[in-house]
Amino acid sequence: MSQILEQLEINKTFFYQFALFGVFFLLLSELYMKPIQRLIEKRNHKLKDDMESSAELLKTVEAKVEQYEKALSKARLDAIKAHESALSEVRLEEEARISKVKEELKKDYLKLVQELQDERLKAESELKLQLGPLSDALAQKVLSGGS
DSSP states (O other), X not given: OHHHHHHTTOOHHHHHHHHHHHHHXXXXXXXXXXXXXXXXXXXHHHHHHHHHHHHHHHHHHHHHHHHHHHHHHXXXXXXXXXXXXXXXXXXXXXXXXXXXXXXHHHHHHHHHHHHHHHHHHHHHHHHHHHHHHHHHHHHHHHHTTOO
């Protein structure tokens, strides 16, 4: 074995260096590697927590959007109902006004018909009054021989 070590040119210093390297490695791993590992684990834990909170926030936002859409849909339906209600009220008022105008026109028409009948009767009576003397004068002319 010693011959092999001599051929490889390995002596006691190699083992001392190897032992010192092991001690430094353990020392450095405790001083530097453990805090870095803890920092990485802490960061991973924070990322995981942030992901969970963002997922919860996303669910909350989706719920709010759904509530907004429902409220918007309800508001649209209410607006349509209000519009239809107002439209039906306007139609009823319009029909009432048209009926009122028709009644007034009917009254005016009946009044005019009555006035026309009165005028016709008056004209007939005046004609009868005027025809009486005229027919007498015509009869006398015919009887007197036309002169």
